[in-house]
Amino acid sequence: MARLLVLRPEPGARATIERARAQGLDAVATPLFVVEPLEWDVPQASGFDGILLTSANALRHGGDGLQALRGLKAYVVGNATAQAAREAGFDVAATGDAGVERLLGSIEPDLRLLHLCGVDRRSSNGARQKITEIPVYCSKPVDDVEFPDADAALIHSARAGARLSELTQDKSVLTIIAISQAAADAAGDGWRAVEVAEHPTDEALLALAARLCNKPRP
Numbered sequence: 001m002a003r004l005l006v007l008r009p010e011p012g013a014r015a016t017i018e019r020a021r022a023q024g025l026d027a028v029a030t031p032l033f034v035v036e037p038l039e040w041d042v043p044q045a046s047g048f049d050g051i052l053l054t055s056a057n058a059l060r061h062g063g064d065g066l067q068a069l070r071g072l073k074a075y076v077v078g079n080a081t082a083q084a085a086r087e088a089g090f091d092v093a094a095t096g097d098a099g100v101e102r103l104l105g106s107i108e109p110d111l112r113l114l115h116l117c118g119v120d121r122r123s124s125n126g127a128r129q130k131i132t133e134i135p136v137y138c139s140k141p142v143d144d145v146e147f148p149d150a151d152a153a154l155i156h157s158a159r160a161g162a163r164l165s166e167l168t169q170d171k172s173v174l175t176i177i178a179i180s181q182a183a184a185d186a187a188g189d190g191w192r193a194v195e196v197a198e199h200p201t202d203e204a205l206l207a208l209a210a211r212l213c214n215k216p217r218p
Contacts, residue, residue: 002025002026002151002152002212002213003026003027003028003148003149003150003151003152004020004025004026004027004028004150004151004152004153004154004177004209004213005027005028005030005147005148005150005152005153005154006020006027006028006029006030006031006154007030007031007032007153007154007155007156007160007163007164008031008032008033008154008156008157008160009031009032009033009034009035009057009139010029010031010034010035011060012056012156012202013029013031014029015080015202016029016154016156016202016206017029019202019203019206020206020209023206023210024210025206025209025210025213027154028148028150030145030146030147030148031142032141032142032145032160032163032164032167033139033140033141033142033159033160033163034139034140034142035057035060035061035118035137035138035139035140036061036137036138036139036140037061037062037063037136037137038061038119038135038136038137038138040062040065040134040135040136041134042065042068042069043114043132043134045068045069045071045072047112048072048112048113048114048132049072049073049111049112049113050072050073050074050075050093050111050112050113050114051069051072051073051074051075051090051113051114051115051116052074052075052076052100052113052114052115052116052117052131053074053075053076053077053081053085053115053116054076054077054078054081054100054115054117054121055077055078055081055117055118056078056080056081056084056085057118057137058116058117058118058136058137059081059084059085059087059088060084060137061136061137062116062136062137063136065136066088066089066116067089069090069114070088070089070090072090072114073090073091073092073093074090074091074092074093075092075093075094075096075103075104075107075111075113076092076094076095076096076103077095077096077097077099077100077103078095078096078097078201079095079097080202081095082095093107094106094107097199097201098199098200098201099180099200101126101127104127104128104129105128107129108129109128109129110128110129110130111129111130112129112130112132113129113130113131113132114131114132114134115131115132115133115134116134116136117133117134117135117136118135118136118137118138118139119135119137119138119139120138120139120159121133121135139159141163145167147167147168150174151174151175151213152174152175152176152177152209152212152213153174153175153176153177154177154179154205154206154209155176155177155178155179155183155184155186155187156179156183156202156205157179157183158180158182158183158185158186159186160183160186161176161178161183161184161185161186161187161188162186162187162188164176164187165186165187165188171190171191171192172190172191172192173192174191174192175191175192175193175194175195175212176191176193176194176195177195177197177205177208177209177212178194178195178196178197178205179196179197179200179201179202179204179205180196180197180200181196183196184196195208195212196208
């Protein structure tokens with residue numbers, strides 16, 4: 001059976017491993033980054049119409065400062081982030097399942113949104129909404145990563161793709177299964193194969209992995 005490397009940080013890696021094994025896939029976690037909280041100044045909630053959440057990490061690492069913002073409606077990307085927002089006491093107004101651009105394109109254009117995010121993030125400069133970004137966490141590279149033997153690697157972000165490319169000596173033995181074209185592009189060339197999920201979700205990524213792992217090799 002083909003073995004998959006799951007490179008995303010914990011606890012996301014564990015969630016992906018559980019989903020993969022539920023589909024009968026052989027998956028092993030080898031995180032390339034560790035997520036850590038940052039100190040941040042909490043703005044006045046009255047200056048915003050809602051809070052934008054593109055990762056559950058903002059809720060895991062936002063700390064006590066989140067309490068002052070719970071009166072704001074949450075606009076979130078992904079069902080896992082939506083569930084984490086509800087558990088943290090937020091009222092979820094909208095959930096996007098195909099990236100932040102699609103979410104922002106589906107909601108009111110004149111909203112003032114507070115984006116609690118990571119240091120490394122995609123810019124939202126082209127959004128119709130007025131978005132204020134405050135980093136509340138960062139992802140630090142893991143040193144001395146040792147990769148077990150594997151046939152494919154799941155790439156959940158462009159940063160992970162670039163990091164894997166830096167660390168891999170022989171790319172020709174590994175297939176890249178990327179969550180987006182941006183993640184695939186960041187991984188570069190030289191891999192045995194590069195595949196991109198139809199939608200930027202963990203579910204779509206694993207569905208693609210399952211099809212590839214069950215496909216006979218030529």
